Amino acid sequence: xxxxxxxxxxxxxxxxxxxxxxxxxxxxxxxxxxxxxxxxxxxxxxxxxxxxxxxxxxxxxxxxxxxxxxxxxxxxxxxxxxxxxxxxxxxxxxxxxxxxxxxxxxxxxxxxxxxxxxxxxxxxxxxxxxxxxxxxxxxxxxxxxxxxxxxxxxxxxxxxxxxxxxxxxxxxxxxxxxxxxxxxxxxxxxxxxxxxxxxxx
Numbered sequence: 001x002x003x004x005x006x007x008x009x010x011x012x013x014x015x016x017x018x019x020x021x022x023x024x025x026x027x028x029x030x031x032x033x034x035x036x037x038x039x040x041x042x043x044x045x046x047x048x049x050x051x052x053x054x055x056x057x058x059x060x061x062x063x064x065x066x067x068x069x070x071x072x073x074x075x076x077x078x079x080x081x082x083x084x085x086x087x088x089x090x091x092x093x094x095x096x097x098x099x100x101x102x103x104x105x106x107x108x109x110x111x112x113x114x115x116x117x118x119x120x121x122x123x124x125x126x127x128x129x130x131x132x133x134x135x136x137x138x139x140x141x142x143x144x145x146x147x148x149x150x151x152x153x154x155x156x157x158x159x160x161x162x163x164x165x166x167x168x169x170x171x172x173x174x175x176x177x178x179x180x181x182x183x184x185x186x187x188x189x190x191x192x193x194x195x196x197x198x199x200x201x
């Protein structure tokens with residue numbers, strides 16, 4: 001059986017979790033989740049790269065911001081003790097739009113792109129990669145990996161609801177070797193170890 005690396009855009013996966021959880025985040029074991037995806041495709045799990053941005057912290061954090069940061073740090077500390085997990089962090093940007101604040105990840109997609117390109121260098125024997133993402137910006141690097149003999153299997157989510165956050169990127173779908181639509185059972189089949197519902201906010 002071939003070995004496989006899993007690469008996750010945490011912000012996107014969090015949105016999928018909430019969507020499939022009917023407005024509530026699933027409580028699940030992220031490492032087991034990744035291993036199950038590999039096993040379902042008859043691959044052997046090699047390593048998980050988790051790309052995320054810590055919760056926003058103002059110059060003088062309020063109690064809500066402090067609590068989210070504490071929960072995030074607790075979540076990360078449980079993951080990094082495992083040699084099979086690497087966490088890469090961008091940053092969270094707060095913008096004021098129309099009288100309210102919105103939060104966006106910055107630098108995460110760049111880090112994920114760099115991680116994808118590192119695979120043939122750091123893991124020359126790996127020919128299978130599972131990517132959990134939705135951004136068409138990954139298309140060029142996916143096509144480059146294909147030229148190098150590395151197949152990218154996309155696990156994603158989309159629907160046909162008007163004005164939904166889950167629009168389908170045809171360019172991304174066409175670029176990968178295969179795509180699989182994430183479903184509720186993928187989350188429910190993993191043993192709970194920590195409530196991480198607030199760390200992506």
